[in-house]
Amino acid sequence: MIRRHPEPLLWMLFSAGGVVSAMLMPVLVLLFGLAYPLGWLTPPASDRVRALVANPLAAIVLFSLIVLSLFHWAHRFRHTLYDGLQIKHLSEVIAVVSYGAAIVGSAVAAYLLWQLS
Amino acid sequence: MSDHITLQIARYRPEQESEPTFNEYEVPYTKESAVLDGLNYVKDRLDGTLVYRWSCRMGICGSCGMSVNGEPKLTCATFLADYAPGPVRVEPLRNFPIIRDLIVDIGDFMRKLVRVKPWIVREVDKPLSEGEYRQTPEQLDEYKQFSMCINCMLCYSACPIYGLDPKFIGPAAIALAQRYNLDNRDEGAGDRMEVLSEYDGIWGCTFVGECTKVCPKHVDPAGAIQRYKLTAALESMKSFFAPRGA
Numbered sequence: 001m002i003r004r005h006p007e008p009l010l011w012m013l014f015s016a017g018g019v020v021s022a023m024l025m026p027v028l029v030l031l032f033g034l035a036y037p038l039g040w041l042t043p044p045a046s047d048r049v050r051a052l053v054a055n056p057l058a059a060i061v062l063f064s065l066i067v068l069s070l071f072h073w074a075h076r077f078r079h080t081l082y083d084g085l086q087i088k089h090l091s092e093v094i095a096v097v098s099y100g101a102a103i104v105g106s107a108v109a110a111y112l113l114w115q116l117s
Numbered sequence: 118m119s120d121h122i123t124l125q126i127a128r129y130r131p132e133q134e135s136e137p138t139f140n141e142y143e144v145p146y147t148k149e150s151a152v153l154d155g156l157n158y159v160k161d162r163l164d165g166t167l168v169y170r171w172s173c174r175m176g177i178c179g180s181c182g183m184s185v186n187g188e189p190k191l192t193c194a195t196f197l198a199d200y201a202p203g204p205v206r207v208e209p210l211r212n213f214p215i216i217r218d219l220i221v222d223i224g225d226f227m228r229k230l231v232r233v234k235p236w237i238v239r240e241v242d243k244p245l246s247e248g249e250y251r252q253t254p255e256q257l258d259e260y261k262q263f264s265m266c267i268n269c270m271l272c273y274s275a276c277p278i279y280g281l282d283p284k285f286i287g288p289a290a291i292a293l294a295q296r297y298n299l300d301n302r303d304e305g306a307g308d309r310m311e312v313l314s315e316y317d318g319i320w321g322c323t324f325v326g327e328c329t330k331v332c333p334k335h336v337d338p339a340g341a342i343q344r345y346k347l348t349a350a351l352e353s354m355k356s357f358f359a360p361r362g363a
């Protein structure tokens with residue numbers, strides 16, 4: 001019997017997060033973080049962006065992207081602390097802080113997306 | 118006429134000395150001379166007390182792994198000319214306890230290896246009268262790369278995770294588990310999964326990738342681990358959603 005520990009699930013979230021954030025984040029950051037604010041491109045009208053985010057499908061995609069990216073970060077961060085700083089004896093605290101932050105972040109994202117819909 | 122190069126060789130007798138020291142030896146070399154040839158020259162002509170392991174001199178036995186200028190290498194397949202004008206620093210493989218001079222204790226690796234059952238596991242062996250187990254070239258290709266492993270432990274020496282946490286089962290053991298898991302004659306994947314899906318199994322790996330870089334046989338243990346992580350994660354999801362299932 002395979003012993004149950006959460007590592008496989010956390011790793012799946014980590015990998016999925018790696019894939020989706022590598023695919024979508026650079027474009028989004030380039031558009032909304034640089035190109036629009038710096039005026040390289042004409043930004044779409046804000047009510048159009050809002051209407052887009054209010055679409056349940058778009059909201060789900062955005063939400064998944066944010067949640068998975070956060071869990072990707074959490075996993076990385078946790079392992080970096082473990083091995084990089086060699087403080088594995090604090091593993092429980094580190095895990096709670098890393099994944100806790102990802103959960104809080106996800107909740108905030110859910111709340112904001114809900115507000116916009 | 119041959120050139121000479123200086124070897125700085127780590128010498129250590131743990132019972133008598135508190136830490137390794139380095140001795141320098143001048144050895145002749147040509148463009149065909151391996152680091153191992155340099156060591157043999159030292160042992161035969163200059164200092165018979167030097168000890169190190171080797172056997173085949175042709176990258177097959179996996180016993181001559183040492184740290185050459187800080188990198189894990191097969192000393193029979195690493196050439197002195199590439200380090201000219203020298204000096205060349207030869208140390209025991211990192212991450213293992215030193216027994217003496219360039220010899221490390223490989224017991225930990227040997228114990229890990231048997232845990233993953235690196236042999237063909239069958240529920241019931243086919244009777245001899247039914248003939249051999251057949252395999253197509255495609256079925257062979259599935260695992261062939263992992264079967265090239267010569268147990269040289271260079272990957273363990275390069276792995277920072279193993280260095281920090283010797284409980285980690287390590288690259289070659291996982292690659293060898295995959296060697297048999299992916300063999301169509303084998304039925305031991307379930308047994309191996311128990312060992313590998315532990316926290317100290319595949320999940321210890323954070324995909325640093327050094328193991329694959331140093332592997333002299335292009336086994337790509339890092340790739341084997343990543344692939345197995347996916348298998349194990351899917352398996353554990355399955356058992357999560359169908360706890361009493363197959």
Ligand code: SF4
Nearest residue numbers: 266267269270272332
């Ligand atoms: S995987 Fe490569 S480096 Fe590791 S023991 Fe096998 S042959 Fe050596």
Ligand code: FES
Nearest residue numbers: 173174179181193
């Ligand atoms: S002596 Fe056999 S691999 Fe180097």
